[in-house]
Amino acid sequence: MLELRLVQGSLLKKVLEAIKDLVNDANFDCSATGFSLQAMDSSHVALVALLLRSEGFEHYRCDRNISMGINLSNMSKMLKCAGNDDIITIKADDGSDTVTFMFESPTQDKIADFEMKLMDIDSEHLGIPEAEYHAIVRMPSAEFSRICRDLSSIGDTVVISVTKEGVKFSTRGDIGTANIVCRQNTTVDKPEEATIIEMNEPVSLTFALRYLNSFTKASPLSNTVTISLSSELPVVVEYKIAEMGYIRFYLAPKIEEDEDETKP
């Protein structure tokens, strides 16, 4: 039997909003450790990994490991019916082919049960090796989101270049070119507004803006985003989920030839 009670139900709503456009169907894996998901996007280019640790739930009962195949668009429809202040409980009986989402209003005056059919989804869990990154940039998630959106109005790909002084985002398109530099600034009043760069060696990589823009839908989950870059490794774009875990997006850099295609 599975019963996971999340007082801050809006977190689960935000998680679904962050991934539902990237991934159609996926297995949610539930174990004593936590509630997690790993899935490729529908075009098999990006990977998303979610972890909500058991300690983050008010009540967490998972008698045996189970994997629940879920259509994320349908799950999102159901979670949209939860109020932002609602407590959400995820329930499933052993061997059942359905999962139930229960929403309790803060005053307990309104209780909703939404029951959804589960699906069989083939998936292989990829082992993601721990890696050393050439550069790790931590910056406000709203800033990263704004930059990706702005550059999308000019071009299709972005070159992210990190030096000790800052991180540069560049694009080019039919109407011209754009370069945005964010300087390292650790002395701001609010820590969440800092841009902090840890760099072992300079790195410059090219990515499709379409995917980065999709990743930034996780911005409501965290004030800051961490971007980990190494040559020839997928970039990791991570949003921490307060005291519970994280959502991480992986995206392979485009090789030079791909980049050239976008040039006039």
Place this chain on the structure above:
Amino acid sequence: MLELRLVQGSLLKKVLEAIKDLVNDANFDCSATGFSLQAMDSSHVALVALLLRSEGFEHYRCDRNISMGINLSNMSKMLKCAGNDDIITIKADDGSDTVTFMFESPTQDKIADFEMKLMDIDSEHLGIPEAEYHAIVRMPSAEFSRICRDLSSIGDTVVISVTKEGVKFSTRGDIGTANIVCRQNTTVDKPEEATIIEMNEPVSLTFALRYLNSFTKASPLSNTVTISLSSELPVVVEYKIAEMGYIRFYLAPKIEEDEDETKP
């Protein structure tokens, strides 16, 4: 001659927004008692009844009963041109085929006259008998609106079941099922947030969500909605209009066969 001056002109704007998508053309009936309307929706399934009592107007002159045939979409276009704080006066000369809406800004610096052609509309006034209802639910109009909208994302019809403990709204659709229970709660701080159930006998009826969603467009008129239910009688969904009258929507329940159609 007809001259009705409504200081809180925004009420008339809200009335039009509440009914213009449900009803295309209708007769507004004006008598010494008040300004009223009764009309079927365009598919002849739902009935709307509006009453604005003469006492609610700052000035109310209606020399003889008249019936003004109006295209509600056009009237809505004109009322949208009134500011939310404007005083609205409705004027018609005896025997005239036009009606004039006058909008005065609170400072009297801006005065607008909108004149609209009247239409001949055949309509029979239905006598709506006073009925005893098995159950009457009073709840926040925003809550009712939210529930109807949420359930529409899952199914097409809703079963409304009332017991002494509360009212349950249920639906089912391709992606699963949903049940929302609102418990009776009379001890809230603000009376308009209470859910109050008067019940003579339990009742459970099925309705098309499409129409209920249309009715909830009247929510800006009132903080609370009253839902009156009896087996084999149309439900009455009523929004009071502060110290002036009401807008009531009537909708026949769906019979069992209709409900079954929506099951997989």
Place this chain on the structure above:
Amino acid sequence: MLELRLVQGSLLKKVLEAIKDLVNDANFDCSATGFSLQAMDSSHVALVALLLRSEGFEHYRCDRNISMGINLSNMSKMLKCAGNDDIITIKADDGSDTVTFMFESPTQDKIADFEMKLMDIDSEHLGIPEAEYHAIVRMPSAEFSRICRDLSSIGDTVVISVTKEGVKFSTRGDIGTANIVCRQNTTVDKPEEATIIEMNEPVSLTFALRYLNSFTKASPLSNTVTISLSSELPVVVEYKIAEMGYIRFYLAPKIEEDEDETKP
């Protein structure tokens, strides 16, 4: 070499929003006096004239007069990437076929460079003679904008009539007629809410609402708008740009026959 630094960069963003839907391509003319533009709309009916005087810039260097042919839609895309509090610098090297827009965030932590290709645009600069106007109306820009939008829901053209008492905006269409009168009111608490009429002789002119609605996109630039009217002269709709200059729209009145076409 050209280098114009505008601390209140949002002004330039607003200028582009005001004219980009009216004009596709235009020459920005830069001289020691200021940064200006004069262009016909794409249907050659309306004329827009912009002036940003050199004194309004924090730094203004323009070694020799240059004319930069620019696609306004592309320039608008780039300026949308500037934050509302950003400082904007316009840079161009002599003989270069590109212009660069630099955006600096208030904290200087984020610096963006957007480079855009220039175009060759044939244009003749029209001399606009100083004229005496029969009537000049100054009114809140939001009010003028609201009136033009409201009347557009009823008809296609507006008759603007000025008397000593006020200014009247009238239209007619299939669903009826509308008249909006704004009275002269000079004794309001806030000067920007006044409606002030300077009149030498009464005037009544007809204009296409489509263009007036387009002009009102400049409303964010100024709380007040000035409308200058004379029989058989184009109306001038002017929005002042705080301490820097103005944006002026010119539109020829419709002759009687045109007006008749819109009657039923």
